Amino acid sequence: MSESPPTSPMPHIRHGSNIGQPLTRRDGILKVTGAARYAADNHPNGLAYAVLALSSIARGRVAFLDVQAAKSHPGVVEVITPANRPALAEDPDAKTNPFMFKLDLLQSDRVRYANQPIAVVVAETLEAATEGAALLAPKYEVEDPIVALDAGESFVPPSVGVGNPSEIYKGDVAKKLAAAANRLDVTYETPPQYHNPMEPHAIVAAWDGDMLSIDTPSQALAMAQGRLAGLFGISPDNIHIRSPFLGGGFGSKGFISGPQVLGVIAARMVGRPVKLVLRREQMFGPVGHRAPTRQTIRMGTDAQGKLTAIAHHTRTQSSTFDDFFEPASDASHTLYASPAISTSHDAVRVDTGTPLFMRAPGEATGSIALESAIDEMANACGMDPLTFRLANYADVEPISGKPFSSKALRECYTRGAERFGWAGRPLRTGQMRDRDGLLVGWGMGTATFPALMFQANAKATLRRDGQGMMEIGAHDMGQGAWTALAQIAADALALDMEAIAFRSGTSDLPDAGIAGGSAHTATAGMAIHNAGAAVIAALADLATSDAKSPLFGAGNGGVIARGGCLYARNDESRNESFADILSRAGRDEISAQGQSAADPSAQETYAMHSHGAVFAEVKVDPDLGQIRTTRVVGAFAAGRIINPRMVESQLLGGMIWGVSFALHEQAHMDRRSGRIINANLGEYYIPVNADVPSVEAITVEEVDSHVNALGIKGVGEIGITGTAGAIANAVWHATGIRVRKFPITLDQLITG
C-alpha cells in the first residue's frame, strides 16, 4: 500500500559503514527530473477542485455570501459554508492536549483573523472554483481588529513553547544588576514571519465509504491521521496518508491545517476526490506563523567582564482563540554562565491566526536578541566578542546546573574563528573598508538548539534472498530522510544500501513521530537502529540454536552481523549468511519491531544541546545604507553526523534563514485592517543568491554517548540561531549603529 521507495540509477559505493558517508540523495534524480510526485501532482479519476474563500477582515462576522452567484457559475459543483458544512465528530475548537490546535472549519460565521477560511467552492476545474470563490463577494459586520503588541491586556501565559514554564528564576537578578560594574538594558523587536515552503499546503482527498485516502505533505503522519480520525469519527486505520515528499515544511506542516481538513470535508460532501492547494497569498494566515516579539534584556558583569546577571523578558502575542507563545526568552537558559538568570514572558491576544512552530521557534527569535545583547555587553566591557563569550562559557547548564552530555562549543569557536580569520578584528566600529570604500564589519554569534527525541517505531525484515527491508512512516521534507535514514537502516541490517528496501512516507507504516524539533534523524534513526538490532538478534537465535549451523552454540560469546552474514564474535571462521540461516530454517523472512524514545535517566542527568559558532562579514554602503552579507562561516557540533552532505545542506539552509531573519524577512501588517500587505514572494523578502555569495558550514567532531545509542543530536534548526545575531553584530561593527528592530533595513542606518 505504501509509496514505492525512490531508486537511484547509480548504485552507491559503500566504504565501510554507511553511516557517515556523504551519499547523494537517493531521490535526487526523481526530483531534478520532475518524477517525484508531490501531493498536488496527483490527479485521481473524477477529481474536483476546491478553492477557499478567505476572510478579508480580521475581526467581525460574515453577514452575507452570495452562494447563488457562485453556484450559478458554470462548473461549480458545491459551495460549502457554515450553513451546510456537514457535522463533524469533534468540535474544531476543542483542545484536549497542548499539541492540538484549533482549526477554522467553517464552524461559525465569526471571523477571528484575516485570511480565515469562510467558504469552500468545489468545481470541475480550478478556474471555475476560483471564480466561484470570487463570486461569493462576502459582506461583513466589521469590528476594529487588535493586532499590535501593545494592544489589549497583557498576561503571563501558563506556559510557553511546548509546556515550558513562562518564568524561570535563578539567583537574585535585581541585586546582581545593582552591584554590577557594567550594565546593559536594551530592547529588541522581531517581526511577524510566515512559513513559505516552496510547496504550499496541498491535499488530494478521496473517500470510499468510511475509508479515506489522502495525498498531502505532512511532518507528522500519525498525528495527522489521529486528528482526522477524531474530526470525522472514524478509526485511524481507515485513513491512509501518502506523503513521500514535502516541498519544505518548517513547522507549518507539523499539524494538519484547517485548509487541508477542508479539502477532506469537500471530498466527503461532493462524493468525489477533491484537490485543494493554497495559493501563495493564502499561506499568510491559516497555516501558522512566527509571532512578533519585543524582548528586553538586562545584563550585568563584574569588572573583569564576567556576567553576574542576565534578565531576558519577552512580550509576544497569540491569537484570540488559541495558545502558542513564542518561547524567546528560553534562549538565555543554556549558553552563558551567570549566577543570576531570569527569563520571563508575557503576551497579548490579537486578531491573527494562531502562531505556531516555525523553524527554531523561540530559539531563532531569542537568539538574535541574546547574541546582540552579548555583543553589546562585550563592547561595554571593552572586550572582543569572542573573548567575552569564552570568559562566560557555561561548563554546566547555567540554570539547571546539569553537565552537558557533550559540548564541543569551544572547538566550534576555535575552528570557526580560524576559518573566518577572526583574529585581528579591530575592537572599535567603522574601522574596516574594502577597496571600494564600503564599510566592512565582522560579527559573531553562538548557535544552540536542544537535542530532542520523540517516540517512534520501525519494522525490520530480512529475507531469504539476502535482501532486507526497513519500514517506517518517516518524513522527507527535503532534509534527506530518504537517504540518511536508509543509511542507518543498512547499517542496522548489516547490509549494503543496494540490498535493502527502505519504505517510508506513508501512514500505514510504523509511526516515526514528528519530523520537528530537529529530532527526526535521532528519533526515526534510533527506531530503525533498534528494529535492525532486534531482527539480527532473532536471526542469531535461529542460527545459534540450530545444530546444523556453524554458529551453533555461539550465543554465549555473541555474534556480530556484517555484510549479510553473522560471525561468531570470538571466531570469525564460524559464520553463515542471513540467506543460509533463513533457508535452513525454512523461513522466507524474519521480522522484528524496534522502538525509540528519549532515555529519561539520561535526560534527568544531562543537559543535551547542539552548539555552534557563526562568524559573519557584512558590507555596508556608508552613504546609501544598503547591506550585503559577504561571508558567513559556521562551525557546528551536533553529535554524530549521519550524512555530511545532507547535514551541510541543512546547516547552510538554516544559516541563510539567519541572513533572512537579520536583514530581510517580515510580514507587513496594516495596523488598521489586520491584513498583510506583502503576502507574496515578490515583496515578502527572503535572500536571493546574490545575498548569500559565501556561506560555509563546518562540522566539528563530537561524540555523545548519552543522547542516544547512535549519538545523533540534530541539525535542522540550529543554523538560524547564532547566524542572525552574527549579522546584526557585523552591521554594528561596520557602522557603529546598533539596530535593535529586525530586520535591519537601510533606513535605520541612514537615519541612525
Added chain:
Amino acid sequence: MKSFEYVRPTTVREAVAAASEPGSAYLAAGSNLLDLMKGGVVAPDRLVDITHLTGLDRIETLANGSVRIGALVRNAELAHDAHFASHFPAVAEALLSGATAQLRNAATVGGNLLQRTRCGYFYDAASACNKRVAGAGCDARGGDNRLHAVLGWSENCIATHPSDFCVPLVAFDTVVEVEGRAGKRDIPLDQLHCLPADAPERDTVLERGDMIVAIRLPAAADRFAPHSRYLKVRERTSYAFAVVSAAAALRLDAGRILEARVALGGVALKPWRAREAELLLAGNQADAALFHRAATAALVDAKPSGDNGFKIELARRIIVRALSLAASGTPARVAALPASAFASGVTHHV
C-alpha cells in the same frame, strides 16, 4: 477566474481596432498583467495578444541617428544588444538591474513602460485604492507606506512607478510611438505617465485602443555614453524594486559639465526627471560640492507621504553618488551586479 475573450490580431491596425472595444487590454509577456488578473486587481473582458505582430521586435538606427526600439523587444535582448548597450550604457544597466533573468527574458519594452505600481494596497483587492477603483480612497495613506512616493503625490494616491528602464529613458528625452484610433502620434516619455492629482485611476495619457509600438532614443542621447550610470538602492541585492534609484549622465569637457541629465526612480508615480538639478550642473566644474547642490535642488519639492521621510535624504545621496560615478566614467562592461552599490570596482567617493 473571470472568463474573457482572447484575440490574436495579425496587424497593428487590427490590434488597435480590437483593443478599442471597452474593457480590452493588450497582452504582451503578461509578466505584470496576468498576476493582476489572477489577483483580481484587474478583470479585462478581452485580451488582445500582440505577441504575434510582426515588425515590433527590432532595434534599429534611423537615418537621423536616433535609435528605435520595437515595443516587443524583450528586456534582456535590448540589454544584451552590444551596439545598443555601448551607446546607452545606463539604459542597459537599468534593464539588467530589474526583476530576474527569467522575467527579463520575457518582459517587453512596451510592457515595461506600462507596468502598474507595486503599491501593496493596489494589489490587495480588499484595500481601498483610488487607482484600482476611482474614488474608493487610499489605504496606503496612514498605512504601510515606507516605500511610497515623496514627489508628485497627492492625498488621493502616494504610489510610485516601479520601472528601472524608464528612469534613464526619461533622462534621455525618449519618445514613445503610439498607434491609436486616430493614427500614429509621438508622446514624450516624460509626458506619458500621469501624476495622481485628482485622478489616480489614470496611469498614462494613452486613450482607449492606443498601443505603444516603439520607443525612440534621440541621436543626441548617445553623446552621454562615456559618462552615463544608473544606480539602484534596494532591500536585497537582486530581485527587488528600487527603494530609490537614479540615472545620471554627463557631457564633460576637461572636468566641466557641458550638459547633464538626472532622473529618479521609486520616488513618484512617474520616472522623475530632475531638470532643476540638470540646470544647476550645466556649465560648472564637476565636483562633490556641485553634486550636493544639484541633489538638494532635485529634492526641493519632496515631502514624505508617510513613514518614508528617509527616502528624501536617500534620494539626495543617490543623486550625488550616481553623478560621481558618471563623472568618473562609464565602466567598460556592466558589473555582475548591475546598478548595485556592491558592483565591485565601481564604488567611488567624492
